[in-house]
Amino acid sequence: MKNQKKNDHSVRREFYGTCPRDCPDGCSWIVTVEDGVATKLRGNPDHPFTKGRLCSKMKSYLEYAQHPARLLYPMKRTGPKGAGLFKRISWDEAVHEIAAHLQSAIANYGAESVWPYQGTGNIGWIQGINSAGHRLFNALGASRHSATICSVSGHVGMSYTTGSAAGMDNEHLVHSKCIILWGTNTLVTNQHLWTFVQKGHENGAKLVVIDPVRTKTADKADLFLQIKPGTDGALALGIMQQLVQKKRHDLAYLEAKTLGFQGFKNEILSKWNLNTTAAACGLEQGEISRLADLITDSRPTGIHLGMGMQRHAFGGQACRVISCLPAVTGDFNRLGGGICYSTGETYQLNKRALCGDFLRKKPARSLVMTRLGHALLEENNPPVKALIVTAANPVVSNPDQNRVIKGLSREDLFTAVIDCFQTDTADYADILLPSTMQMEQTELGDSYSHLYLHFNEKAVTPPGECQPHTEIFRRIAKKMNLPQPELYASDEELIRNALNSDHFSMKAINLNKLRKKGWMRPGWPEPFQPFINQFQTKSGKFEFASEQAERNGHGIYPFYRSSSTASDPEDGSLVLLSPAGKMRTNSMFSNSHDHSKAGVPAFLLHPDDADQRSLKNRTLVSVWNERGSFRAQLQISDRVKPGTAVSHKGHWAKLFGGSSVNAVVEERDSDMGQGAVYHDTRVFVSDLVSSKEPYQL
Structure with a gap:
């Protein structure tokens, strides 16, 4: 976008960008920068879907980027795992430590002992889960990461x-x-x-x-x-x-x-x-x-x-x-x-070229992200010896919180965490690396609710020594003396690789056009009705009868099976749902000022269920089952059905008594794709006095 001079001779520039968060909306935005400082963030009024509006979380994003707890320098653990004790070190020392541990794990246990664990803290194509670090770990032959946490x-x-x-x-x-x-x-x-x-x-x-x-x-x-x-x-x-x-x-x-x-x-x-x-x-x-x-x-x-x-x-x-x-x-x-x-499948970028699949010399196992506790504690062929966590907070976001913590506490496990803040997961890191936030990096973004591709231009210099994910992985590759030139591609080269697609919908899209207005619609027909002539099945028809489903053990016809949450047990347990709330995106913003003002996590319970248990509104309760427990403030509400309770996901455990809602969720696969079963959870609830559990914020 154009530079503008103000009367006081300072220079004001505006940059197109896009929200990288794990949210379906995929907002297009404009960052105003004055003398190198981001001073305003607003929605892009020309965007056909988001139409110039930002959600309440992102309206304070510039302030969040300046949070006093922001990680600014590489850190090395100095105390027990989980204690959160670190000292500042140089980038060279941090990268050396990571490279040395990766090389040691590969030499002693094989490349599959390395797990690049990526979350959805950034769902972009360059810095995010779609490709960040993929070239490096493909070249190393590391285990593949199966991202099953959300919608699979x-x-x-x-x-x-x-x-x-x-x-x-x-x-x-x-x-x-x-x-x-x-x-x-x-x-x-x-x-x-x-x-x-x-x-x-x-x-x-x-x-x-x-x-x-x-x-x-x-x-x-x-x-x-x-x-x-x-x-x-x-x-x-x-x-x-x-x-x-x-x-x-x-x-x-x-x-x-x-x-x-x-x-x-x-x-x-x-x-x-x-x-x-x-x-x-x-x-x-x-x-x-x-x-x-x-x-x-x-x-x-x-x-x-x-x-x-x-x-x-x-x-x-x-x-x-x-x-x-x-x-x-x-x-x-x-x-x-x-x-x-989801509209995610409409973006036909060249993912093979972007991720460098050709750099992998032989097949490798896939490790399921929602079975992290199992993999760290029970996988032994080979065991996971090096874990590189990027844009993820599995201590809070994964099922079976206590099992995840036990796995991360292994003294023989090397863990590096790349993040903007010292999360619950970061407390278990051996090396902690500070990453950039969206206005400080170059990115390519999409959406799973609309059909527009976005370009995010770097608008400001990162604070401290923060680096984008791409640069961090380039430095690790260099320290490991890896020869493949693809490992050192610039961010702009990566974007051009991604856009170099043979698919007809991508033919009119290029980086120069994206720069000019910040977004473009892939060349799908208007109106977009993908199933009006043919379905993307083997038969080309809608398949009530699917031979593929039958071969995979799911029945030739779609059918209904009752889960544990649909039954009415006699043990007094409740169905617990843990949906997204308005204040967080997964666990992100849990440490923000606005979130802190909201206080203790809430536990919504129907009046009949509260009466049966002699529970009073706005008292502190313990929610528990055989896997663990967490503490919350009871909110009696008829918005939930009798027998059902709600507590929103994403609260940092260390800010609210040491545990959160996923302490009670089982680490178990769904019927298809090894998805998580967050809403297939049964719990008991009692007041903290009768449960005799101490409560500390």
């Missing part, structure tokens, strides 16, 4: 029916006549999508929200269905049974564009009716009938499917089932109809 089960589930999770363009919700927000608190966690939901509603669409919790989004709905956690698949099957029974399914579409519908109807749908669906989901039969009528009378229906609903034991199958709805109605063929889970 839904992706796999939908791959069996549509072939892709991309689905409809969320902007087309303005053309829908019925909008279903399924398992998403859009007003809080996908705020810019709400503009299109609201416009569709103003255009006459009925708004339906399906969620176990009566959220702010649910308050806006024409119809809110508060289902039992984990019963999403049952509800979808019950709705489809009603559509078929009332002969409101699109038979012509089903015969022309789908595979296996008759078998699905006979084998699966025939087992469902209003009574069985209502019983499974904890709903009234009339609620289900009303939703079925809305869908049939208000076509097309556009479904936005949230990611939280697939974080349980059978989340993949649930997404597979729900994706069948637009096929039954034929709405995949209508503008404003269909389903969107």
